[in-house]
Amino acid sequence: xxxxxxxxxxxxxxxxxxxxxxxxxxxxxxxxxxxxxxxxxxxxxxxxxxxxxxxxxxxxxxxxxxxxxxxxxxxxxxxxxxxxxxxxxxxxxxxxxxxxxxxxxxxxxxxxxxxxxxxxxxx
Numbered sequence: 001x002x003x004x005x006x007x008x009x010x011x012x013x014x015x016x017x018x019x020x021x022x023x024x025x026x027x028x029x030x031x032x033x034x035x036x037x038x039x040x041x042x043x044x045x046x047x048x049x050x051x052x053x054x055x056x057x058x059x060x061x062x063x064x065x066x067x068x069x070x071x072x073x074x075x076x077x078x079x080x081x082x083x084x085x086x087x088x089x090x091x092x093x094x095x096x097x098x099x100x101x102x103x104x105x106x107x108x109x110x111x112x113x114x115x116x117x118x119x120x121x122x123x
Contacts, residue, residue: 002025004023007117078095
């Protein structure tokens, strides 16, 4: 069992930056693919970014070039650096873990989820 706890959300003006963190429990963090998803009010959950156990990354087209996902296996933590934020980035952001080394963008492919952290971008 893996427990995930997100932090770092908040209110920021358009054009600003935030860094989200997701701390994971367990000894096998380094073997998981880690992902970030988000859900805006009234909308379906959508994929944001993922990083494999080997450090490969993939991004949604809407955030590519603005967001960066990274991981620190020594700290059992995955990060999402968000720059040039836009009002449409406003959502609850969720961290998720997928068993196995492959990059995955489907929510159904992830086994464990955090509780989420709110990001609000004002115009």
